[in-house]
Amino acid sequence: MxxxxxxxxxxxxxxxxxxxxxxxxxxxxxPELALVYPQPRALADFTLTDQHGETVNRERLYGQWTLAFVGYTYCPDICPLTLAKLAGVQPDLAAMVKQPLKVWFISVDPNRDTTEQLNNYVSYFEQANVLGMTAGHDQLFPFVRQLGLMYALSSTTQADYLVDHSASVALINPQGQLVAMFKPPMQVGELPVINAEQLLADFPLVLNKLNAN
Structure with missing residues (x-):
């Protein structure tokens, strides 16, 4: 016994x-392709306009998780591929958190990306949680820099110019703080586009680290 x-x-x-x-x-x-910041980074206020013509500021970040990506609708490759992947994994990522999870596509080409253009572009992905927005460069430059991302304007006068921009995706917590960065795999001869499977694998590891801090 x-x-x-x-x-x-x-x-x-x-x-x-x-x-x-x-x-x-x-x-x-x-996480293999994500950087978790040792301390959350508070974001200063900003003013953008979304694809519905509504004002977007820091308060729109509160109460939700946000994946922010910069690009432009005339981008030939990285932007549509990245947004397609983010739109595809959004439901799975949202299931891992209690608050809503949104994807923000921030256009850094306000000259061409009008409200109508943004709305048509974002609607193509058929995902209500993917939002498009833009602003003048006086708002875009500091906001994008706060996110740890970048973009560079072309000096060309041609109508079909390209815009250099980051391919990483920033993660903002429900308190409106920058907490992590998801990076695309960098391989010779390959476009720097987020790997959807790796993002799904890294996301819970990022959340674990944030909860442990």
Missing amino acids: FRNLLYVALAVAAMVAGVLLYQFSQASAE
Whole structure:
């Protein structure tokens, strides 16, 4: 009898140790293509306009998780590929958090990306949680810089100019703070586009690290 109780106690202890070890390994696991900032970075206020003509400011970030990506609707490759991937994984990512999760496509080409153009472009992805927005460069430059992203205007006078911009995706928490950055894999001969499977794998690891801070 005593021996049986001892076996049961040892089995329970082993099970508890296994669970604790698993939880520790999950909490300490490093995301492969994401950077988690040691401290959340507060964002200064900003003023943008979304594809519906409504004003977007810092308060729109509160109470939701936000994945922010900069680009432009005339982008030939990185932007449509990235947005397609983000729109596709949005439901799975949203299921991992309690608050809503939105995708912000921030156009850094306000000269061509009118409200109508943005609305048509974003609507193509058929995902209500993907929002398009833009502003004048006086608002865009400081806001994009706050996100740890960048863009550079072309000096050409041609109508079909390109705009250089970051390919990473910033993560903003429900308090309106920048907390992490998801990076695309950098491979020779390949476009720097977010890997959807890796994003899904890294996202819970990022959340674990944020909860541990």
